[in-house]
Amino acid sequence: MNIEIIHTPNPDARISVYDSGLGGLSILRELEQELPGERLYYFADNAHLPYGPRPLDEVRRFAIAIADQLLRLPSKAVVVACNTASAAALKPLRQTFPDIPFIGMEPAVKPAARDSRSGKVGVLATQATFQGELFESVMERFAHDVEVVRMPCPGLAEFIEMHPPDHPAMEPMVAKYVTPLVERGVDTLVLACTHYPLIKDVIAQVAGDGVAIVDPSPAIARRTRQVLEEGGLLASGGAGETTINVSGEAERFSRSASVHLGREVRAVSAPFLWVPVDGPAL
Ligand code: DGL
Numbered sequence: 001m002n003i004e005i006i007h008t009p010n011p012d013a014r015i016s017v018y019d020s021g022l023g024g025l026s027i028l029r030e031l032e033q034e035l036p037g038e039r040l041y042y043f044a045d046n047a048h049l050p051y052g053p054r055p056l057d058e059v060r061r062f063a064i065a066i067a068d069q070l071l072r073l074p075s076k077a078v079v080v081a082c083n084t085a086s087a088a089a090l091k092p093l094r095q096t097f098p099d100i101p102f103i104g105m106e107p108a109v110k111p112a113a114r115d116s117r118s119g120k121v122g123v124l125a126t127q128a129t130f131q132g133e134l135f136e137s138v139m140e141r142f143a144h145d146v147e148v149v150r151m152p153c154p155g156l157a158e159f160i161e162m163h164p165p166d167h168p169a170m171e172p173m174v175a176k177y178v179t180p181l182v183e184r185g186v187d188t189l190v191l192a193c194t195h196y197p198l199i200k201d202v203i204a205q206v207a208g209d210g211v212a213i214v215d216p217s218p219a220i221a222r223r224t225r226q227v228l229e230e231g232g233l234l235a236s237g238g239a240g241e242t243t244i245n246v247s248g249e250a251e252r253f254s255r256s257a258s259v260h261l262g263r264e265v266r267a268v269s270a271p272f273l274w275v276p277v278d279g280p281a282l
Helices: 025-034 056-070 083-096 109-115 133-142 156-162 170-183 196-207 217-230 251-261
Strands: 014-019 039-044 075-080 120-125 147-152 188-191 212-214 241-246
Touching: 014 025, 014 056, 025 039, 025 196, 025 217, 025 251, 039 056, 056 075, 056 083, 075 083, 075 217, 083 133, 109 120, 109 133, 109 188, 109 212, 120 170, 147 170, 156 170, 156 196, 170 196, 188 196, 196 212, 241 251
Parallel strands: 014 039, 014 075, 039 241, 120 147, 120 188, 188 212
Antiparallel strands: none
């Protein structure tokens, strides 16, 4: 059977937000603050977490398939609350679904370069985020007058996914990536993976007082409001609501999400019906 999908944004539709796991909650909680009257739908593709070590074209296939599923229920905008998926797929997503606004993550080198006094900026991200055009384009546009030190952080997003911020091994793991940057004279650290703001306090403590942390999450929420305003798509009133689905395990996800959102969260497992090209059926 062929299902015809009509992508028409309207103000009553939901805002869909997605990430590989918990990370996008750093964006979701800002969206809840900025847009309290909106219906938010969060999808965590935790069956495929981590995205960071995967080839970009695999993450791109996931992204297109997820957007296709998300848009089967009316969505007026999609927030790609994942730097890795944005690096892999933002352009193709916009080409594939031209009628829907996509808000994506771009490493916040611009404000970091503007505010750094030492002229040395560190960027923390997954391995995949540093590959591909998006990061290169950010460098070309914003990194003229500063030295940008790239620090891929293999394993950090998974560790944040599996453990609470106060886990005894969290600080040593963060130090492995942050301390070499501080030793190189970096005075500004860009959090370019949405998982990292969930442990911002640990990162700030390891980095020390002289280092500013750039967390783009509030700016993404403001950008989302702006996009909706420009499209005449803001909800007209009433109470907002948030629904959370995951493609994999839901119980531990719900417990961790409750910690990060500061309220009781119940995520429901909603495996997609699509079969990833390189993986088993979900
Ligand atoms: N939260 C994701 C990001 O912003 C990726 C984490 C992962 O799955 O590797 O890059």
